[in-house]
Amino acid sequence: QVQLEDSGGGLVQAGDSLRLSCAASGRTFIGYAMAWFRQAPGKDRELVAVISVSGRNTHYTDSVEGRFTISRDIAKNTAYLQMNSLKPEDTAVYYCAATLILERDSTPIIGYDYWGQGTQVTVSS
Numbered sequence: 001q002v003q004l005e006d007s008g009g010g011l012v013q014a015g016d017s018l019r020l021s022c023a024a025s026g027r028t029f030i031g032y033a034m035a036w037f038r039q040a041p042g043k044d045r046e047l048v049a050v051i052s053v054s055g056r057n058t059h060y061t062d063s064v065e066g067r068f069t070i071s072r073d074i075a076k077n078t079a080y081l082q083m084n085s086l087k088p089e090d091t092a093v094y095y096c097a098a099t100l101i102l103e104r105d106s107t108p109i110i111g112y113d114y115w116g117q118g119t120q121v122t123v124s125s
Helices: none
Strands: 003-007 010-013 018-025 032-039 046-051 058-060 068-073 078-083 092-100 119-124
Touching: 003 092, 018 032, 018 092, 018 119, 032 068, 032 078, 046 068, 046 078, 058 068, 078 092
Parallel strands: 010 119
Antiparallel strands: 003 018, 018 078, 032 046, 032 092, 046 058, 068 078, 092 119
16 A cells, blocks of 8 residues: 655745655555645645556646646656746645556556645645
8 A cells, every 4th residue: 555645835936946855655656656636725626637647657747738747756756737927816725646557658637546645736826
């Protein structure tokens, strides 16, 4: 079983950058696709970005395409979400998630089994 701890959120101004981290423990996260979700007040949780087991493939929701980058460091058992050109509408609690998957190049959008506790990102205008 994988335990995830996400961090790196904060209060920033529009146009600023933040990098979120997701540290995995309990076992290596080799074999797990990793993702970031977010949930704004009064809204459903939405998928932000996914990275495949291999790291070769990524998927982003349209609203963050070109501004956010998901990555993973196998040696550090950590996934990251680099967020640039932040907008007030990016304000939300961000959660990292993991799912064990056989297809190394797949970027699943559902079926995540393990979740971090969430980190708040607030972007002021």
